[in-house]
Amino acid sequence: NAGVTQTPKFRVLKTGQSMTLLCAQDMNHEYMYWYRQDPGMGLRLIHYSVGEGTTAKGEVPDGYNVSRLKKQNFLLGLESAAPSQTSVYFCASSYGGVGSYEQYFGPGTRLTVT
């Protein structure tokens, strides 16, 4: 089991460029999430998905789009990158439904926008 994987691990973009971050999980989890982590602010939820074909906005969705065409994949897109989007991005997945369950995280993607 690879768990949750993210590609790429590092990326440098210029302002205005676009890119897509890929998250993949092999645990058959229903729920998937994208977070960003900034110094002193913990993790903030960008977008999430509760199942294949569904997506929804989290706390800080502006400037990002997502898609979940396959259950195992969750893509995060930046259409026109801005320096304020410099951050570390984490993907996570978890079981869905009622009950307790922890989230499993990917290794993170460090994105710098110049």
Next chain:
Amino acid sequence: AQKITQTQPGMFVQEKEAVTLDCTYDTSDQSYGLFWYKQPSSGEMIFLIYQGSYDEQNATEGRYSLNFQKARKSANLVISASQLGDSAMYFCAMREGLNTGGFKTIFGAGTRLFVKA
């Protein structure tokens, strides 16, 4: 309103001693879960321990225990017999709506723990 508060930006502890990392939370939900994650310098997020709001006993996982005080809305992490490898950032998190399939997890700002040899 901030729902998860970790008031200690940084903590130092001597190797082999115990340390408590504070976490307070705010919710009006009756069914919620509290989590602690560890983030070492390598960057990955590692799940440590979970406490449900209806659990009567404090959760324990090896050297980790969660001191859950529901009336005070606190969920402090206690690490016993600290090791050098415990040096990391620690995040407290909460998920509301456990009995209705709630899925949003809110994270605190974190506490950086330094273990001294």
